[in-house]
Amino acid sequence: MSRYEAVIGLEVHVELKTETKIFCGCSTEFGQAPNTQVCPVCLGLPGSTGVLNKKVAELAARAGLALNCKIGAYTWFDRKNYYYPDLPKGFQISQVFRPIAYQGYLDIEVDGREKRINITRAHIEEDPGKLIHASGSIMTSRSSFVDYNRSGMPLIEIVSEPELRSGAEAKAYLEKLKAILEYTGVSDVKMEQGSLRCDANVSVRPVGTAALGTKTEIKNMNSFRAVQRAIECEVDRQIDVLEEGDSVVQETRAWDENKGITMSMRNKENPDYRCFIEQEVSPIELSDEWIKDLRATIPELPDARRKRLVAEHGLPDYDAGVITSSLALAEFFDATLEKFPEAKKISNWIMGELLRLLNARGMELSQSKITPAGLASLLELIEKGSISNKIGKEVFETMFEEGQEPAQIVKEKGLSQISDEGQLTRIIAEVIAKNPKSVEDFQAGKEKAIGFLVGQVMKATRGQANPGVVNTMLREKLAE
């Protein structure tokens, strides 16, 4: 047992799902040619003034409500002043003094234990542009290119209390947060496109003490797994530093995914953002009526849906947890269930084959070609005994990649299960003839030998025989 405990808080930036930017009508579409989605406002041209996108206020408030936050009845924007080439106005418009949402929480579960993590605040802000470094790395490039397409993308920053105690808890928090934001339609939450980004504040302290240790801020983590690893690695590093009698330096550190270490970014500037009230954007007043309307737009959230899957469909809690961790999966499950009424069987296929393939390919559900109707048909084929479970997996993979109907795949590839006793009788006879030793063993009472013989029949039929039928027929034949 370590003498230290980790104290971790997360700052998560989430891009809101809008058509246009926060203060101008430029598109938020990802991946366009540099500087083709900019106008005087998001380029910070002298004299330009922006106007808040109403949907930004609504999505931010909706996120706050879904995260059990209090919603500020009267909130405004502030300026955070600092210089960086990707920051076109020399300040970022954010909410420093009056965030739109504050004092919320979400519940996580790690190793079967539930824990409530408090959320300090969720506030609206604008994204800066993006730097592309000539040689690929900021450290070695003699020049960099600035693309302002991302400048002015609407974000909410969700700040947790420092109540997380491990990398695993941090990952669980992010997964839950992602699910909630996806359910509520607030964001696409795609980490690879930068629509969800996470920085971690990490410190350690001796177990049993209340005072906080010196913290470091960890950046540059590109997956939830990376967040977990980076935190674990940073906690170990800090403990080593303390054990050696040194002290932790307050600084920003970058996670190096390949080396598996955090490295100091040598950022010496003491940030004094000189925040003050933004005068060029209007404050937001959210009436009780408006908040009520926004609350009504929040759909069933992951925890409630999970409980429903257990109560209504008898799914094990674990299965329900996995399926509801993503809105896409949960909707896939429900749609499949409408066509094929056995919840546990569906859940087995989602948790088994579907998630295995998605993880292996690093894909989102929406990128695969599998449909709920397709999975339902496949399960029916298996149920009817037309194909074996094993063949079913092969068919599933084809459906996942190419999206055909399962019956068609079975037909085209000749995968239909051989239940024709005539054909099987012939093959069984051949197998018995070729394996006298096993036949002898079985007849001498070695039950295991039947397994080998079934296997030989399956091999001879290239897996298309129904193993149950083969087993029965073999036993009958050998008993003769």
Next chain:
Amino acid sequence: MQVSEKDVEQLAFLSRLDLTAEDKAVYTKSLNAILDYLAMLKKLDTAAVEPAAHVLPIKNVFREDKLRQSLDREQVLANAAEVGEGAFVVPRIV
């Protein structure tokens, strides 16, 4: 409260203003003259006064989430000192 030349150096750094040693002395003097004058505010008791956050009680000024034409890239880059690959070019960052 007065500022020292060292303070002025820090202010110039925070404001990204390159100052010569001579400049620093001059600005230290003029900033202190201003700060001396501003100190007169101290004689006014404002403890019970709410700070004026905004000039007029204007609120909830929104636009709908509707696309508007962006500038042509040529216009975007037209005023820049250095451009390349459709972007603004800046020297080494670290």
Next chain:
Amino acid sequence: MKLLTLSVHQLGELMERKEFSSEELTRVHLERISQVEDEIKAFVTVTEEAALAQARAVDQKRARGEELSLLAGIPMAITDNICTDGVKTTCASRILYNFVPPYDAEAAARLKGAGAVLMGKCSMDEFSIGPAEEKSGFFSARTPFAPEAAPGGSSGGAAAVAAGEAAFTLGSDTAGSLRQPAAFCGVIGLKPTYGRVSRYGLISYASSLDQIGPFARDMADLALILNTICGHDAKDSTSAAVAGPDFKKSLINDVKGLKIGLPKEYLANTEPRAAVKIWEAAAQLEELGAVCEEVSMPHTEYALPAHYIISSAEASSNLARYDGVRYGLRVDADDVLNMFSKTRGQGFGDQVKTRIMLGTHVLSAANYDDYYVKALQVRTLIKQEFARTFEKFDCLLTPASSTIAGQSRKETDGPLAAYWSKACNIPVNLAGVPAMSLPFGLVEGLPVGLQFIAPHFGEEILLRVGYTLQQNTEQTRLKPGLAC
């Protein structure tokens, strides 16, 4: 050269009667500009070709019998901190020496839409903050009344109107830059209520204080220009959703029963020769039926330091975007930090740098409450004081400048000297109320201005008072002694 002193209305009517074309009128003004600019220095850019093309376009429309605004074909100029599409807009700063906006400010667009002809861009103090410097290639404008010695506040727009270089101009006012120059140049300047005119395209100095307004020769012109530029703009979050009234309806020759307050604190700090003229104006207004009464506004003395803090704080942030990346000056360096610092160090003048550093200082975490919050509290008190005063008075009468033209700024006056002279103007910007500077005679050959202050969205009162005075005294119509 009589054309150069006529009002917009007179010029418009003459053009409607085909007495002369807009092209002819424009050429007369261009000639005038080339004749007097060496002395007046009201322009930083003259857009000769574009002006003639615009004028010809209006002439063609007129020839086709299209219905035109009275502003159609009228030569105007716009101060160089208001963006004009395709025309260099520099804020009289080296840091923006080559900036060409790809868009028009809303107020400029509305005037252009009405057919007014842009003659060029007017000089100003750098970013409206400090005197423009010779070394930066920019300069201060001169009042035509004393071209040798007297800087014209911070806007060449007033000088251009007085010297006959444009029939009217557009400027901005953060600390009196529409009102003091108007007073020094013997023209009318009006700072509308904050939010009355769109700030879209006005290059920010202090966002919570800046407001666009006109310089004009008479009250009818002022009403015409206000009718064109006022009113809600969906592109500007600070634009009030208040429909602009028809200001022509406020051209009423009657002040009977109007209660006009004379704040003691404003008069106490004013150059005695100018203060005398205020009492003279008050007496005249009383003769015309108004009721003038002294009033005390004891927080006035705190307005100046509060304004200095707020405007410096906002300026330090608003001027942060000038970093050499996207537009304007860039001084090359090996890395970004040095490129930023060298560009800004060489691009801004001394006054602007002082303000930026002061703003950075008062916003720093350690000083924030003592300076910035304190200033916002004073702002509350000033606003309350105006609100209370306007419960008793329809408008206020004060000097338009606490000094008179001809008192040149000297290096030894220190950084606050120019500021003190605007002590009568500054509380108005803090409160966001409208105010107008109206010429009222000469003192030792130099013009003196009255300032009338009205409650929020009370411009109509200003027009009524101004119109009445213009109908009843020649003191409000000054002509510079420049050889024409």
